[in-house]
Amino acid sequence: xxxxxxxxxxxxxxxxxxxxxxxxxxxxxxxxxxxxxxxxxxxxxxxxxxxxxxxxxxxxxxxxxxxxxxxxxxxx
Numbered sequence: 001x002x003x004x005x006x007x008x009x010x011x012x013x014x015x016x017x018x019x020x021x022x023x024x025x026x027x028x029x030x031x032x033x034x035x036x037x038x039x040x041x042x043x044x045x046x047x048x049x050x051x052x053x054x055x056x057x058x059x060x061x062x063x064x065x066x067x068x069x070x071x072x073x074x075x076x
Contacts, residue, residue, distance in 0.1 A: 002026030003042055003053065005034075022053075 004025045011020010011031075018034045032053040034040060039059050043052040043066070056062035068074075 002028075003030070003040075003051075005030075005032055005053065021050075024053075 002025055005018070005022040006025050007023045008018070009021045009023050009029060011022070012018070013020070016036050018032055020031065021029055022032045023029055028051065030051045030053050032040070034053065034055040037055045037057070039056060040053045041056045041059050041062055043054055045051050054062075
C-alpha cells in the first residue's frame with residue numbers, strides 16, 4: 001500500500017504509459033516504468049539509490065531471473 005504511485009514529480013505520463021519519477025503514498029520518490037498493466041515489481045535501491053517500480057508481465061518469473069542474475073547464476 002505504501003508503494004502506490006500518487007503523483008508524477010518528473011518524467012512522462014499519458015493514458016497508457018508512465019515513466020520517470022513519481023511520489024508514492026508512503027511519501028518516498030521512486031522511478032517507475034509502467035504501461036497499461038497493474039503488476040509492478042519493486043526493485044530495491046543499491047545503497048542510497050532510488051527504488052524502481054517496474055511493470056512485469058510475469059512478476060514471479062521476472063523476480064526469479066533478477067535474483068539469478070544478481071547471484072551470478074546461469075540463466076535458464
